[in-house]
Amino acid sequence: MKKDSKNSMSLNRREFLKSGSGIALFIGASGLFPVLVSCSENKKINEQLEKHRVSAWVKLSEDGELIIYNPASEMGQGSMTSLPLIFAEEMDADWSKVRVEFSPQESDMYGSPGWSPDTKMMFTVGSRTTNSYFSTMRKAGAQARFILLNSAAQHWNVPVAELTSSASVITHEKTGKEISYGELVPFLVLPDAIPDFSEEQLKQVKDFRLIGKTVPRTEIPAKVDGTAQFAIDVRLPNMVYGVLERGNLHGSKPSLLNEPEILELEGVIKIVPFDYAIGIIANNLELALKAKSLLKIDWSTSQATGFNSEEIYDDYEKIANRTEKGSIVSEKGDFSNSLKSASKIYTADFKNDYVYHAQLEPLNSVIQVSEDLQHAEVWVGSQQGFDTKLGVPGVLGIPPENVNVHLQFLGGGFGRRSMSDFVEECAVLAKEVAPKPVKLIWTREDDLRYGTYRPQSLQRITAAVDADGTIAGFSHVVVGDGGNLVASGVDNSHYAIKNQLAEWRETTHGIRLKHWRSVGHGPNKFAIESMIDEIAFDQKIDPVVLRRNLMKEAPKALATLEKVVEISNWNAPLPEGRAKGISFVEHGSLGTGVCEISVDRNTGKIKVHHFWIALDAGIIVQPDNVKAQMEGGIMMGISSVLSERISIVNGQIQQSNFNDYSLLRMEDIPDSIEISLLESTNHPEGVGETATPMVGGAIANAFLKLTGKHLRHMPFTPERVLEALRS
């Protein structure tokens, strides 16, 4: 396959070591000896690799060019810049000479310990990439610099302590000598030992030259001229195409009724039955799609048969009414006791419909299985997984090391691409026609209907308020399917409420579910933040004042509140028909958001005019990129809060494409989104999922202020808004 230099191709280990000239600087993990070998000596490198479990983060050439490897997926969140930038910071590399490529997908070499100690995973989920790789990349960068400085010291025969480095140049001030990293390549030597740098030995925040500065993202030029390669763009010689018909009832099993007729169609190579689908392999995509459209299939009933998503809320209310508790997610104090001493008890139910990822690149992958069925090459846009080889070894019954994953850019992830169902499907097809490569494409309809949704849920919030207005107790019952998928985000640890209880009550409907950006935080923060404002409204307290009291023991959270009050000019009067609403979210980073809305009382359409966010995310590696994440998170929030909805009738998904599953379009965006990033020297926290869950609460709270009415069912469609106005 053609390798475009603008494209960051992933390489397998062998290619990786063969490619280019120069020196590969392999910096070992803690306590391991570093290895330094010329890239032309493949044998030697391989021997070293066999001996040492090493990580190779950088390749340095004599012309000064550096390639730094990114171990994380790039789905628009900026890892292709942020992780190499952290490395380059400690290495004191000249960023203008840096090229970034995906690292090989080998978790023992490139995994992050961020999930649990003593494990290594390549898993770009949960807004944890920068957070989990920050220390790893800094230490490795510092070790690379250590080797360079020691080599220069030896070369010049001067003490290493007298050397300084900046932008890929080492200087010995006493003699006025200078040498660039590239020029130093022929003189590189390995020190006897290499320190395992502790945090204290790394740079101080004030000394950062790259982190926290405005650095353009490395992959953007390729994204404006059409050369950025997504998996769906991969074309290989002799490639054939695969499509699957998965029906429109999750869990249903197909019986194909017209196999002979399909097999006779032009271009059809093979029919491949799955438990839940009928697969077709054809010579080209249009013939595969045509054959798919002609399939006659008898579908079995399934657990989802008879399920109606709108009607099920009655059941959810009954489940919430039960006296016996569900699984306790968190508990402090004694909530039931706080009810007894309360002067007023507030209770409300909040509802959330299913939502769909709608990443703009439909699921797809390209897999080539070797003729002996013992090896596989996989091209995929994946958020990776617990299994870095994405289920392919299991499908083919081969060891993981025989599977080589070429990570491509992701046309959106949002949690959908951390599940490997689509990769496994492609492996099944590719095995059938080995050694021909197969490109599997899900149509948009496939992607939507056989989607994995954020679960439908009901939140029952009950708050006990004392005579002096103190919220003394807060109970949060989540009803829905999917455990953490519905229960994440119930945490209220930033609010000084003495008695708290959060529990999850299980339901199950046989509908496919998955993490969707911010997971349970979207629905749960909507419910929590709405209840806070409901109390404030009823007690005639400014919602900011109430939150200020609640955050008295959480200074970092409070700082985001005060900042957003300032930048949104919270107390300034607004034009007639406008109102502001506020909402707080913790998701690693802490953020408080304010929106300004108006409502068309005839159509029921809500318009968000402005959004403001103050965010504390610890050290900010790329400020402009963090702002982009906030902007995008708010847009996705507005989209999901105002219009996105999957509805299910008798198990059948009622939407099919963007004509009936409506995403936010440009005419409905706010005029501005203003972001303030609070300064911090703390370890970086994730930013990808903090903005989205602010939106539901902020809009509902602005609506309450504007109309005195409650919006308690997401999405706030015009019909529901009109209904609320009539209530």
Place this chain on the structure above:
Amino acid sequence: MAAYKLEINNQTHDVNVEKGTSLLWVLREHLGLTGTKYGCGIAQCGACTIHIDGNPMKACVLSVDDFSDGQKITTIEGLSKDGDHPVQQAWIEKQAPQCGYCHSGQIMQAVALLEANPTPSRDEIKAFMNGNLCRCGTYLRIIEAIEMAGKTIAAK
């Protein structure tokens, strides 16, 4: 199968495909012009926006049969030699893309807008760009990039 002659990016391409094949599959899967993206197949997302004789159109709903008569087809690959069209430059300057998947289509739509009107108002931009979805939510940066590119174009 039928033979077609297509004028794409000032080059003539010969293809043999089924009658009625969508121009999108011809461009992407038969000719390897993969900068034009598939997003929905029903002209709802704009990821496949190309120019036909200078007009922005959604390739996914166009049949190859109707565009092999000498019409000039332009894709993102043919927009500029080195990615240096003022719109592309502004896109980089404003760091507009996130995942980037929709941006070929966004750029082609924006170029068509600015060719007709280099100084569009915000409302005109929103109306003209409304058919192009961006799931990452980069809309504000797209607007800023269009305004920036418009100024460059108007100054020429």
